[in-house]
Amino acid sequence: MDINQLALLRELAERGSVTEVAYALGKTPSAVSQQLRTLQRQMGTVLVERVGRGVRLTDAGHALAESSVRVATAIAEAEATWSAFQGGASGTVRMAIFYSAAELLVPGLLTRMRAHPGIAMEISDRDVSQDDFAALTSDFDVVVAHRSDDVLPPDRERLTVVPLLREPLDVALPLDHPLASRPRVSPADVIGEDWIGVPVDFPLDRVLQAMSAQAGVAAKVVHRTTHLPLTEKLVAAGHGVALLPRHTSLERASGRYVLRPLTDLRAGRRIEVLMRPDRAARRAVSLVLDELLAEAGLANAEE
Known part of the structure; x- marks a missing residue:
């Protein structure tokens, strides 16, 4: 099976509509639908079914979507191993971070990232309700989120969560x-x-x-x-x-x-990093995370 077509199922599971998947991937909705139909023919079973004016995954579609996460993570791990073997890392890392955490962490993070000239950072301000940070991982490699001390927001089971500081x-x-x-x-x-x-x-x-x-x-x-x-x-x-x-x-x-x-x-708030597992496995992302943890450690040391 084509891993790119398989990834479409995962995107559809997370984004909820063919239109949203097409927009995120820079494709037309008709092109996405065509690839999904091709995958269904190859698998010999229904993966996507119509519901009203939209579509949803069948049980078989959800099973394959979950498999695509493991496939993507394995590929990212292999690429990270090879990157480490070559002694460097490159690529763009997209980070979403809420305003006050950006103020606390981003200046020092960017200073630390000078040690990794092959990695380009794209940082966007995103301040949402604590229950809505998980959804940002569909569009960003690293999402810096906050939550209350004793509240665990939903939709984090399939994500890699790394505590930064309290x-x-x-x-x-x-x-x-x-x-x-x-x-x-x-x-x-x-x-x-x-x-x-x-x-x-x-x-x-x-x-x-x-x-x-x-x-x-x-x-x-x-x-x-x-x-x-x-x-x-x-x-x-x-x-x-x-x-x-x-x-x-x-x-x-x-x-x-x-x-x-x-x-x-x-009284406190927890600041954490949320990532898709395959993106967390990327060498460039892991280096950004290391530097974020180091910068957060300075704030923790002041406690």
Whole structure:
């Protein structure tokens, strides 16, 4: 069987439509459909069936789609072995990373990647709900995702997941706030404030919900944004308080706002790398991951 046609089944399983597969692979929908029909004839069984105006994989189609993952991973491992034997690595690595992690990790990562001149990095900002990061692995080799401490998002079973670091979350207060002089604050101390928050179901929002549950008071969120520098400016100007990631925001706090750890609640976010197994096996991707881990280690050392 043709491994490229086999890979189409996997793309269809992950993307859900022939149109999406065609767009991702730079083909026409008719060309994708033709290759799928050719594969069905070769296999002698129905792999794709119509449902309404779309299509879906049959049980046989899903079985072959899962096999294509193992085939692609084996090929990538063989290529990585050969690349290591030759003593180098080359190619383009596409990375998706959310804003604050990019601020924390990307400058140092790019400095480290100078040691690998054959690898070109393409880095894109992607800040989505923690349940939506897994879907980005269809289009990116490396996806840097975040999640709440004790929440495991869905759709990760078939992915390679590598922990990078745990970043504590602190309460940001204006310099003249009555609680600014305290070394720590509790959820009950601050839950009644106006809050500068993030979109619902982002890790920082889940911690704020946990604070509300513990204090028995719903948090009043007056502004939601994923842009941490804006959040910091709003706090510094006295428009509310916020939860901020410690490593990312600490260097900008001096003279503008204070960060205070929470008592009585474990507050943090997990930063992880998500990858398709075959892409994780690529030599260039593994080298990027090594450098990411090294850069994340600097932040962990500050803990």
